[in-house]
Amino acid sequence: MLLNDEVKMLRQVPIFAGMAAAKLRLLAYTSDRVAYRSGEVLFHQGDDGDAAYVILQGQADVMVTTPQGELRVAQVAENAMVGEIAILCDVARTATVRAVTPVEALRISKENFVKLLMDFPEMTLEIVRVLAARLSDTTATLSAELAAARHSANHSIH
Amino acid sequence: MFNASLSRYIWEHTRRQQLWILAIVALSMIPYYMAFSLPKTIVNGPIQGDGFETADATQTFLRIALPLPGADVLVLFQGITLDRVHMLFALSGVFLLLVIVNGLFKFYINAYKGKLGERLLRRIRYALVDHVLRFPPATFKFLKSPEIASMIKDEVEPMGGFTGDAFVSPALLGGQALTALAFIFAQNLMLGGITAALIGAQILIIPRMRRRLLVLGRERQLTARQLSGRVGEIVESIGTIHANDTTNFERADISARLGRIFTIRYDIYQWKFLVKFINNFLASLAPFIFYSLGGYLALTGHLDIGQLVAVIGAYSNLPGPMKELIDWDQNRQDVEIKYQQVIGQFAVDNMIASDLHTARRTAEPLDTPLAAIGVRVMDDGGVVSLDHTDFTLEPGEALAAIGPAGSGSETFAELFARQVWPSSGRIVAGQSNILALPEAVTGRSISYAGGDAVLLSGSLLDNLTYGLRNSPPDPDGRAPSPSRRWQLQEARRSGNPDYDRDADWIDYDALDLTGPESLTRHLLEVLDCVDMTRDMQDLALNSTVSERDYPDLAGRIVAIRGQLRTELEQGGLAELIVPFAIEAYNTEATILENLLFGRLRPNSALLDPSERTAFFRRLLQQAGLYDRLCDAGVEIARNVIGLFADLPPDHPFFRQMTFMSPDDIPTYQALLLKFDKSGGVPTEQDRTMMVGLAFEYIEPRHRFGLLDTDLMAEIVAFRRFFHNAIPDHLRPVIEIYDAGRFTDSATLMDNILFGRVSQKYRDGADQVRSAILDLLQRQGVFAEVLTIGLGFDVGTGGRRLSAGQRQKVALARALVRPSDYYIFNRPLTALDNRSQDLVLTRVLSRLRNADRAPAVLWTLSNPQMARHFDRIAVFEAGKLVEVGTPTALEESNGIFSDMIAS
Secondary structure (H helix, E strand, O other), rough: HHHHHHHHHHOOOOOOOOOOOHHHHHHHHHHHHEEEEEOOOOEEOEEEOOOEEEEOOOOOEEEEEEOEEEEEEEOOOOOOOEEEHHHHHHOEEEEEEEEEOEEEEEEEEEHHHHHHHHHHHOOOOOOHHHHHHHHHHHHHHHHHHHHHHHHHHHHHOO | OOOHHHHHHHHHHHHHHHHHHHHHHHHHHHHHHHHHHHHHHHHHHHHHHOOOOOOOEEEEEOOEEEEEOOOOOOEEOOOOEEEHHHHHHHHHHHHHHHHHHHHHHHHHHHHHHHHHHHHHHHHHHHHHHOOOOOOOOHHHHHHOHHHHHHHHHOOOHHHHHHHHOOOHHHHHHHHHHHHHHHHHHOHHHHHHHHHHHHHHHHHHHHHHHHHHHHHHHHHHHHHHHHHHHHHHHHHHOOHHHOOOOOOOHHHHHHHHHHHHHHHHHHHHHHHHHHHHHHHHHHHHHHHHHHHHHHHHHOOOOOOHHHHHHHHHHHHOOHHHHHHHHHHHHHHHHHHHHHHHHHHHOOOOOOOOOHHHOOOOOOOOOOOOEEEEEEEEOOOOOOOEEEEEEEEEEOOOOOOOOOOOOOHHHHHHHHOOOOOOOOEEEEEOOOEEEEHOOOOHHHHHHHHEEEEEOOOOEEEEEHHOOOOOOOOOOOOOOOOHHHHHHHHHHHHHOOOOOOOOOOOOOOOOOOOOOOOOHHHHHHHHHHHHHOOOOOHHHHHHHHHOOOOOOOHHHHHHHHHHHHHHHHHHHOOOOOOEEEEEEEEEEEOOOOOOHHHOOEEEOOOOOOHHHHHHHHHHHHHHOOOOOOOOOOHHHHHHHHHHHHHHHOOOOOOOHHHOOOOOOHHHHHHHHHHHHHHHHOOOOOOHHHHHHHHHHHHOOOOOOOOOOOOOOHHHHHHHHHHHHHHHOOHHHHHHHHEOOOOOOOOOOOOOHHHHOOEOOOOOOOHHHHHHHHHHHHHHHHHHHHHHHHHHHHHHOOHHHHHOOHHHHHHHHHHHHHHHOOOEEEEOOOOOOOOOEEEEEEHHHHHHHHHOOOOOOOOEEEEEOOOOHHHHHHHEEEEEOOOEEEEEOHHHHOOOOOOOHHHHHH
């Protein structure tokens, strides 16, 4: 896959959608192209976050380790971005991402990513939007879960 | 060691030779003067006919007769009777013979004087370095190494030149001058008197005037020496200079110094020519007097005209020797002053006695405790770095010295290792002061490694075995080769030691080893102990070796190639390597490598870069590839400039930029304009630059989409064309890839891979690396590969190694030696805490498990690690404040427990 194709793929990622083509090219060029065989891990929960990944091809599972064992919280495919939270907030990886099919990805290093954010404030805005959406999703899920849990708790009392 | 004056020094060391050469010079005078008078005899006799008045007249040739007391003569040889023509040839033959004899004398004398001078020079230089080796440690605080080096190298140089002339010249020239003067006296007393008076004036005035020249000369010497000291300092502290933006201050300093040197030299020139003028004036005053006064005397009849002519003739022989004599004297004073200057610098108090340095093959161990008795270390400024300390280091114990930097814990370690000398008190082994023990004992029984980790230039092996080269091996009884014998003889004649540097100095018996192979094992073991094995693997895999030196290894490496591929395939990892194949384009390699399908041997002196370029360009043009590559280069330039041109020059993205540096962007922008037909026509050189860009291109890495199957096929086809076209004289320069052959100019790693690691997989390189190491291990070549790592050249001061590696090597260098005491002074500061702890525990367990456990004194930078030791000595503000076992100190609630807690 060539630079031009990568740029087209990046364009599909919401937070890069508004960026000028030249900048996307630069981002693609300065990022590493990496490939994973199915079953290989892009990064582990608890690792230091040093890069974000844009999936160019293939599918990967996002797994979280819980006391009950590993739990799949999402599946990502082409044009998805993973791992950006850890590099934004300087926290350890919150999940493990594992390839389920052969995966090709673009690895954007933390340094380059942060530099991009500084150079293009509109990207930051886009990220805030994505994060906020995720937060509201999570909140919704949580309240639903909570409601469900209360419900079942009530049931068991009665 | 050094006499007070150079003349005496020379006399002391070359007396016999000086007398010999003087005798030879005197002897050489005989044919010299004979050759002088012979032409007259030839012209007057056979040519003009004196004594050959009749056609058949004869004369005797070579009649040798000694006048005896009385009128009698003793005829030794009757001579041969010759006629005029025969006489001419006979005398001419004698003349030729004399010329040859004179030339041979001259040759012998000059060669002999040269040899004498070189021997003395060698003697002085050696003695000076010997002094440096015996300076007490404190001296080095004020020494600038380039100044010392310039004294030993440059300043003593003229002394060698002077040696040959020290006694011969004054004798010879003085004799000549006196003869001429005596002749003048014999002709006329008064004229003789006047000449003597003028010479006296010359002798009195000229050297006196030259005294100022000597003062200036000394100043010139000092300033020049300081200049080399400063230049050395600039080189050493270049980082600091840039960091502080003081380059211009340095420029000013150098300019000021050069200005000073210029002033001195200018002054010297002025004086030199003034003195020359006066000297010439005095010398020509005598003829003036001869002509005027002598002429007047002759006219008035007081002097015979013949006598006057004879005097003038005799005088013409005088100024030459006089001038040379005065020059000789000038030279003498000059080197004399240089000599005194230099030996003044090397006269240092408290030098280590020379008998402490006597080379000894074996030395008794130190089995007594080492005790510090009332030691105190204070520098010249009165700063006390360790105050009155008493302490005993027991054999076999492991002692940790702790305390913050400057607390005295480092000085404490340095004292035991003789790195610093106590200003009062002493360190004793049993009853004897360790400074009074032979260095063969202390230097072998006590091993030291400090944090500064000074490595010498050379290979890793040289550095690791450095501490084992203590004394020259005993002579093996074999007669040395003639050239070696000559070397030995000359060394002795110059007062140099006759140790054979190139012999194997390592005493394998003392190490309990059988020979060099077991030494390698020993070294690798120690390197593993200091956690250097991984570094060694990398060094080895990145080394290049030649098949000639390691034929066996090279063969096995080639055999491993196929195996590696098979194993990777079995593990489903075949994609990790893209192998080289003559009929396939290697996408992970550059276009250039694909074109060559081989490598240029490094440092090929045979190859002129412009010739190489022209040759390669011609081939590419013939193959029709040149224009396509040029187009590709233009495309690359366009892409790169499109990507990076708008970024500010300090943007971190530039780090990912390949092909050109940010500074080159304007150049390539201008070039692109030419290629776009909007700004001129591209020249041949422009096109070459573009092809140069294309050479570096790797498709999966740069992803500009420039390679299509067509171009790749053409490049592959080019290989054979190129290989056939290489002219014979370039053939040794290019190594063509061959799956069945070792490539000398490639690293071991590349040789094993015989391909390129695919950049597609993020940890591909690591996976390949561990697969290779695993394979080497199983094939039993691992040790040999590590041995190659031992050949790694560490560079000046070990700069090709990282700081951590340097410290580990320095530590290993100490551990390699069998000692009774090991002193480690913050040896691992460049490592992180985890690695420090790992190395420390490994080293301690290695030493504790030795047959005869040595004592260890380890100054730690992290007090937590003190728990591994038998005893702890705690220092604070230059004082030893606590001593005890770790448990005792922890429970005592003292300073140590505070340190641990914090």
